[in-house]
Amino acid sequence: MSIAGLKDEKLLALEVEVADHIATVTLIGPSKGNAMGPDFWRELPIVFRAIDRDDDVRAVILTGSGKHFSYGLDLPAMAPNFAPLLADGALAKARTEFLAHLHGLQDSVNAVAECRKPVIAAVAGWCIGGGIDVIAATDIRLSTVDAKFSVREVKVAIVADLGSLQRLSGIIGEGHLRELALTGKDIDAVRAEKIGLVNDTYEDKDALLAAAHDMAAAIAANPPLVVQGVKDVLDVTRGPQIAAGLRYVGAWNSAFLPSRDLTEAIQAFVERRPPTFTGS
Template sequence: MSDYKAFRVELADKIAHVAINRPDKINAMNADFWPEIIEIFNWIEATDEVRAVVISGVGKHFSSGIDLMMLAQAGNQQGRDVGRNAEKLRRMILTLQASFNAVDNCRKPVLAAVHGYCLGGAIDLISACDMRYAAADAQFSIKEIDMGMAADVGTLQRLPRIIGDGQMREMAYTGRMVGAEEAREMGLVNRVYADHAALLEGVMQLAREIAAKSPVAVRGTKEMIRYMRDHRVDDGLEYIATWNAAMLQSEDLRIAMAAHMSKQKPEFAD
């Protein structure tokens, strides 16, 4: 693992803990953040020892979203030609989208542990994760509307598949703050923990449970869930039949069956 400017990355118990590490700036997503998260998830993809990923924030908050200085700089670089400005802005937006696509496309489960502020671009980030968990002090807001813009890095595309359409629209149109318990009720987060310490302990325990399962089985399960976002039921059934025609020949199946029958904990290869 490399040294990162916007993140702290640790690997223990087959879990990659990816922490946004700009606490003095409320973990705002600056220019370093976007290429680094792609680099980190490329490493996660290439490292078989990693079985699960936890994303959190260092300090008092998860993240306040995109760094406003970064947006201001983009505005200052505009010239007088509307067409050229639009082309430059479009390339920038697609580059930012690629950062969270790397999270969404990760073949290992990604768990978000949210405390304090989770605003704007941070909603885009957690929407790209498999599951979301919150401390009691967590506050969520699709804040872009208050900045005079539409969210453009994944929230409006991914969040309707996580929470109800009407709830998503209300958050997107108003930018209002949603507390942890309301977020749990609407399905944005799975569980709420008393504080930041309990949140990290609980999410790490869930990640360890996932990491103890067959990585072949976890990989196949995630792939099928992702595939079904954009396909019909019969397409999904055809795909899992073809997938498992190969994967059911894995040694993991024999190990899991033997462990179940002997009531022992299975040990799977990376």
């Protein structure tokens, strides 16, 4: 079975299957490690808003194809969106256009959070940067025992601006969030489960997906309008705070993101070397 609202969509970065009231959304690339390029950001809101409108769907599983959930933002593919902002003397027009682009990316992640159907993230392998933004917008997170997580934006001279800083405090607590966001360190599944980033871990991907389907089936068996009501009530107080935080970080990055450190981070990534930051 397919989602009615997706029949005319040619999806390149996501695959959607529906069975027994459960939609499974799978990241399929095309970039290595399911890195998130323009196709992903365009398709994510289309898919989740179509799922939201489909009365047959009562729960969603979000997972990645292959060994990894996602390497995060596809920097080479998304670099053209940064280029005008990094030009010498970038003024109001370049900054305004960047802010509009950033709001579009935020809107893509928001579509996951705003979906009235509960979303379960099933994470195997790496989940980095933008991957964390996306799973933070889901309702429940599960992983394999070999999964690894990183709020890595600080390592590339960027303030995370797609929701991690706004949503994770309510999931893992302020102290753990500050540690991860300020160090950019990697954590394993043991630590992720300990701090509440994931609810449970599983031996391999097959066991992970089986557990995610069992949980989704348990949700789907409940009265659908009541399930949607639970999500609505849980989000009523934190929703406005998250929205305000996203607006603020968008304005902050539009003003202060252009830097020699960001240029250095991108150049170091391309040249596959450690960056040297100067605070300029």
